[in-house]
Amino acid sequence: MLQVKDAVVRYGAITALHGVSFEVQQGEIVTLLGANGAGKTTTLRMMSGLHAPVSGQILFEDQDVTQTKAHQFSSLGISHVPEGRRIFPQMTVEENLEMGAFVRSGSYADDMAKMYSIFPILKDRRKQLGANLSGGEQQMLAIARALMAEPRLLLLDEPSMGLAPMIVETIFRIIGEIRDSGTTVFLVEQNAAQALRLADRGYVMENGRIVFTDTAQNLLHDERVRAVYLGESVEGA
Amino acid sequence: MGAFGHYLTGHLATLRLEFWSLFVGGVANGFLYGMIAVGYTLVYGVLRLINFAHSEIFMSGGFGGYFVMKALIGSSVPSGMATVGLIVLGIVVGGTVGALVATLLERVAYRPLRRRNAPKLAYLISAIGASYFLFNLAGKEFGRYSLSMPQPYINHPVFTIFGATVQLYYIVIFIAGVVMLFSLDRVVATTKLGRSIRAVAQDAETASLMGVNIDRTIALTFIVGGALGGAAGFLFGLGTGVVYTMGFVPALKAFTAAVLGGIGNLRGAMIGGLLLGVAESLSVVFVQAAYIDVVAFGILVAVLLFRPTGILGERLGRAA
Numbered sequence: 197m198l199q200v201k202d203a204v205v206r207y208g209a210i211t212a213l214h215g216v217s218f219e220v221q222q223g224e225i226v227t228l229l230g231a232n233g234a235g236k237t238t239t240l241r242m243m244s245g246l247h248a249p250v251s252g253q254i255l256f257e258d259q260d261v262t263q264t265k266a267h268q269f270s271s272l273g274i275s276h277v278p279e280g281r282r283i284f285p286q287m288t289v290e291e292n293l294e295m296g297a298f299v300r301s302g303s304y305a306d307d308m309a310k311m312y313s314i315f316p317i318l319k320d321r322r323k324q325l326g327a328n329l330s331g332g333e334q335q336m337l338a339i340a341r342a343l344m345a346e347p348r349l350l351l352l353d354e355p356s357m358g359l360a361p362m363i364v365e366t367i368f369r370i371i372g373e374i375r376d377s378g379t380t381v382f383l384v385e386q387n388a389a390q391a392l393r394l395a396d397r398g399y400v401m402e403n404g405r406i407v408f409t410d411t412a413q414n415l416l417h418d419e420r421v422r423a424v425y426l427g428e429s430v431e432g433a
Numbered sequence: 434m435g436a437f438g439h440y441l442t443g444h445l446a447t448l449r450l451e452f453w454s455l456f457v458g459g460v461a462n463g464f465l466y467g468m469i470a471v472g473y474t475l476v477y478g479v480l481r482l483i484n485f486a487h488s489e490i491f492m493s494g495g496f497g498g499y500f501v502m503k504a505l506i507g508s509s510v511p512s513g514m515a516t517v518g519l520i521v522l523g524i525v526v527g528g529t530v531g532a533l534v535a536t537l538l539e540r541v542a543y544r545p546l547r548r549r550n551a552p553k554l555a556y557l558i559s560a561i562g563a564s565y566f567l568f569n570l571a572g573k574e575f576g577r578y579s580l581s582m583p584q585p586y587i588n589h590p591v592f593t594i595f596g597a598t599v600q601l602y603y604i605v606i607f608i609a610g611v612v613m614l615f616s617l618d619r620v621v622a623t624t625k626l627g628r629s630i631r632a633v634a635q636d637a638e639t640a641s642l643m644g645v646n647i648d649r650t651i652a653l654t655f656i657v658g659g660a661l662g663g664a665a666g667f668l669f670g671l672g673t674g675v676v677y678t679m680g681f682v683p684a685l686k687a688f689t690a691a692v693l694g695g696i697g698n699l700r701g702a703m704i705g706g707l708l709l710g711v712a713e714s715l716s717v718v719f720v721q722a723a724y725i726d727v728v729a730f731g732i733l734v735a736v737l738l739f740r741p742t743g744i745l746g747e748r749l750g751r752a753a
Binding site: 244245246265266267268269270271275276278282284285286287291294295296298299341345 | 625628629631632635636638639640641642643644645646647
C-alpha cells in the first residue's frame, strides 16, 4: 500500500532522516518505535507532505507522492493525526469534525453519527470548544476528525501521550477496531509495549535510521527492544 | 466644583442637545471604520501581521468608484432606480478594485516573504514600501488635489430621530454597512471558505492536513478584506471626495478600531469601528473639532496600555 524508499529529510543543515525505507501493507497495523528525537515524527510529517524529502521516494497505492503537497494528502486517502492532537481550539467538536471532512463533497452526516457512536463522549461535548476538552477527549476528537476524511491509511503520532492509563486502553482498543473496519494504521508510539501488543509489525528507529524490523510478536520478545524500549515499562505500561 | 464644574455642566448641556445628531454621524463613520477594520483583522488572523498597506486598498476603491460615477453621471443628478443602481455599482466597482489591489499586495509584497520565512519586520517594511508606492502612483496619475465625486443623488434629510436629521448619505452607509458586515459575519461563520479562514487562523499546519490549501485561503482572505475596504473607500469618497492620501487617516483609525475590538476578532472589529466612530463624534462637544484625531489615537494608546487584547479579547479565528 505504501512504500518509502531511501528517504532523506533535512531541516536546514541538520539531516533528520538518513535514507529510511519501509513499507505498510493493506490491513496492517505497523508501529514505528524509537527514542525521543529518533525521527519518528519527522517520518510521519514526511508521509503527509508536511516536510518533503530531499531524496528518495514515497509511493502510495503505486502513485508517487514524494512531492505531493500536504493539503492534497487527505483526498488521496491518507489522514494524519498529529502529535499533540492539534484540535482547532476555537471551533466546537462538531466544527472540528466538519474540518476533517473538508475535502469531501456531498453529505457526511452518517459518518458524523458513526463517530459519535464510536466516541459517545464527543456527542455530549459536540457544542463545546476544542480548547475546553480534556486531553483524552481531544485525542478521541483528533482521531475522529481524521476518520471523517474516510482514509485508507491512518497515521497516528503518539496517541497515548499524556493520557491516563484507562484512556490509553480505550484509545488502543479503538485503534484496533479502526483496523478491523478496514483502515490501515501506521502508529508512532513511545509506549512500545502497548503498541507492539496491538501491531502486526514494527520498525525500530535510531538517530534517523531504521535499525531493525520484525513482527510485533518477535519485537516484543527481542532482547534489544526489551532492553531499550520496554525495560521496566513492560509491567508499568 | 468651581470652574471645572461649570465647564462640565456647560458641555453636558451641549451634549444633551447635540447627542442624537452627533450619534447618527458617529454611527455612519463607525460603519466605515468597521468595514475597513475587518480587513485588518482578517489578514491578522491568517498571517499574524498588520497589513499596513490596507489604507491604499481603501484609496483605490475610492478612485474606482469615482471614475465610475464620473463616467456615468451627466449634468443632471440621477434619481430613483438610477440612484440605487449607481450606488450599488459604485460599491461593486470599489470593492472589486479593492480586492484586486489586495490580491496584488499579497502576491508582490507578502507571498515572496512568506516563501522565505522572513521575520515579521520584513513584512512591515514591505507593507510601508507598497503603501508609499501605491499612493504616490495614485497622486502622479490622478493629481495631487482632492476630486469631488459626482453625486448619484441630491443629499437631503430623509427623516428625523429624536430631533436629529438623518441625511440620505448616512442611510446609504447604514444599509451598505449592515448588509456587508452581516454577510461577512455569516460567510466566515457558516461557509466552507469561512471555515478554512478560521482553521488557518487557528492552526495553519493542521488545516493543511485537513485538505485546506493555505496559499489559496490567504489569497481569498485578502480578497474578502480588500473588497470591504474598497467598498468603504467608495462610500467615504461619496461624502468627502477622493485624493491620493485619503486612505491614511481613516485606515489608521480603522486599525485603532480593530485593536479596540480585539485584533483577530471579526465581530470585535465591527464593534470597535462603531464605538470609535461614535466616541470620536461625541468628543467634539468636549474638544475642538481640530483635535478629533487626537481622541481616536488617544483611544488607541489607552487600549494598548490598559487592555491590549481589546474589548472582546484576541480570540483568533473564532470569528463566529
